[in-house]
Amino acid sequence: MNLISDHPFLTLLTTLAVAAWMASVCGSPGFTRTFPREGWSVRLAFLGWCGVSMGSWWYLPAALPWLLCVALGVGVIVVLVDLRSGRRAHDSPPGRLSVLRGIRALARRDYYLHEFDRHGGFFKMSQFGQPTICVLGLDRIGRLIKGHSEYLGPSTLPISKSVEGSFLRYMPPETHAVYGRLFRIAMTEPFAATQTDRLDHLCEHHLQRFSAGESSPYPALQAIARRSLNCLLLGFDADTKEEARFDELAQKFSKAGISRSLVRRDQEMLAEMRELLLEKVDSNVPGPEDIDDTSVLARLRQQDPTMPDRICLDNMIVMHRIATGNVSSLLSWLLYRWATESSITAEIHDEDPETRGSSLRLFLMETLRTSQSEYLYRRVAREFEFEGHRFPKGWLVRGCVWESHRTAEGIDEPARFRLRRAAAKPSRRQFAPLGMGAHACNGGEVNELICLAFLNRIAHAGELRVTCADPLRREMRHWSHWQPNAAMQLKLGATG
Ligand code: HEM
Structure with missing residues (x-):
């Protein structure tokens, strides 16, 4: 804690950097074009966070370490979800199980095409923390679905x-x-x-x-x-x-x-x-x-x-x-x-x-x-x-x-x-x-x-x-x- 209170400016920068990393996912121009309400809410929340952090740095430096803890806490949760998804991923198709990447993908219609270009007919991704294997090719999808009916159940609504x-x-x-x-x-x-x-x-x-x-x-x-x-x-x-x-x-x-x-x-x-x-x-x-x-x-x-x-x-x-x-x-x-x-x-x-x-x-x-x-x-x-x-x-x-x-x-x-x-x-x-x-x-x-x-x-x-x-x-x-x-x-x- 001493290290943090001795370097308030560094603490402020870290607090802002972690928030910016997360806001960059949902506040990017591409994301905001597809999801205007969510994109603008994230941008406003980020601006609010910047205001609170800078206000605290200027007027109430004692509160700054707590803000850093909140920012790091959210970051750690995101990383833990990714690690948890990846636990049983050995020998599964290539790709990254990252929640934030999965959220970014929501705004890109060409996301799957792009990943197939990179990895071939299969890749894995995280859909809000749920590991998902994506498969390309109707013939292959048919052999997978029809040939493995005893291994595959519905994804029930x-x-x-x-x-x-x-x-x-x-x-x-x-x-x-x-x-x-x-x-x-x-x-x-x-x-x-x-x-x-x-x-x-x-x-x-x-x-x-x-x-x-x-x-x-x-x-x-x-x-x-x-x-x-x-x-x-x-x-x-x-x-x-x-x-x-x-x-x-x-x-x-x-x-x-x-x-x-x-x-x-x-x-x-x-x-x-x-x-x-x-x-x-x-x-x-x-x-x-x-x-x-x-x-x-x-x-x-x-x-x-x-x-x-x-x-x-x-x-x-x-x-x-x-x-x-x-x-x-x-x-x-x-x-x-x-x-x-x-x-x-x-x-x-x-x-x-x-x-x-x-x-x-x-x-x-x-x-x-x-x-x-x-x-x-x-x-x-x-x-x-x-x-x-x-x-x-x-x-x-x-x-x-x-x-x-x-x-x-x-x-x-x-x-x-x-x-x-x-x-x-x-x-x-x-x-x-x-x-x-x-x-x-x-x-x-x-x-x-x-x-x-x-x-x-x-x-x-x-x-x-x-x-x-x-x-x-x-x-x-x-x-x-x-x-x-x-x-x-x-x-x-x-x-x-
Ligand atoms: C835009 C039009 C439609 C599209 C693109 C579409 C697409 C699909 C697809 C892809 C499935 C298979 C889902 C899976 O295997 O997981 C499905 C199943 C089904 N669809 Fe459609 N559908 C359309 C219109 C309709 C309409 C108009 C009805 C009813 C009047 C309907 C009733 C059903 C039912 C009941 C199933 C499940 C069949 C079963 O499990 O026995 N769909 N649909």
Whole structure:
């Protein structure tokens, strides 16, 4: 302590240096561009810390050693977390388990690509203190995930704990064998043209205001996704009293975070939504000839008269909640791409509206490939070895799908957005936006129906202008998706 009080200026400099080292992570210009609120808060906190430290040096030197202890204490915690992560890291892939590096990575979309360039197909990193092995290449990710299912468990979202029987993606294998199959059949049966017409009507309704003036498209995109799912998944006809009630609950339920268990109020909402779905399915018993024009919920009953049980109902509601987020975010990417890929959209505009469908489908696929799909996460349940690397128990595995799409071999300029017609069409080794294996997405058809109805609508609009869509943004979590900026504005020409 004497050493510290004898050299107050050195103590001040050390106090500031430790704080600057930590603030440089979250207060850097790059970080602040992606996370303005967090970046500016850290900058302000750092300035405050500088003020307090200098004030103490000038007026109250006796307090300075305590400030140094606080700064060093935080620094030591960071170092200890890194050391703890690295304890069982021998023979694991190359890379550094540094919490601060992991936080810095959040703001860089090219971080994973950069690390793969350096280390090859595998590297390790720390995601808020959680050691994570990142893997490149769809073929390799497929062999890893499908070939090691007994060693790899899900990386479960906390909301799943509040779902009866757990959410499909995280169910124990024996439960998934029953419910996974039931849902997959119900969701992949063809849908009827009448349902496409309903989606078209919803898109037209929610997009019409953008012909009058520029405004944020996000509320409309959320409404299109949510209400389309009300129709396709649950069978609610738009603008009926029962749809309005369910929609109101669904909007409130969307505020329940998926990264925590449901609180009592959310559980009450879940119970009310469950009741509405039961009433819906009991009041509407379609015959087998109506299969095309029925919702996924009704198809569960058609498959098995004892269904939907509580596991199905809870899964439908949480699926509706998560899929609304997935689909509306994809719709925002479709807008962004439509506005930025002007030569491609001009080409589509010039096509005959009757035959435009296949180009719109390619446009959707390319948007999924280059923008929306990002990763597959798993947790190592039992240690194993793969391609010469040890995968320690408890670590996370991140299959880097976005990076694999951008570096896939045998595809022309994979990092570029193009309509990949016939010969250039990507294979499964080059394109897997909806996952793979037993837990691959079963919402592909539903997703495609909604997105194509949306694309058809904007293709009819004379002109589309998107502003303030950059810089791209995400939430401060490694598993959150990149999206166009929250300030994005949309203006449409008159629809034809
Ligand atoms: C933007 C659109 C979408 C994307 C990019 C997407 C992506 C994915 C991916 C990558 C998985 C696999 C996750 C894993 O293996 O860890 C998955 C699973 C799943 N998705 Fe989607 N999804 C989308 C839309 C939807 C929609 C619209 C629905 C429902 C209507 C849906 C329902 C599901 C379900 C239930 C699973 C788990 C399946 C199971 O475990 O049996 N998804 N999705």
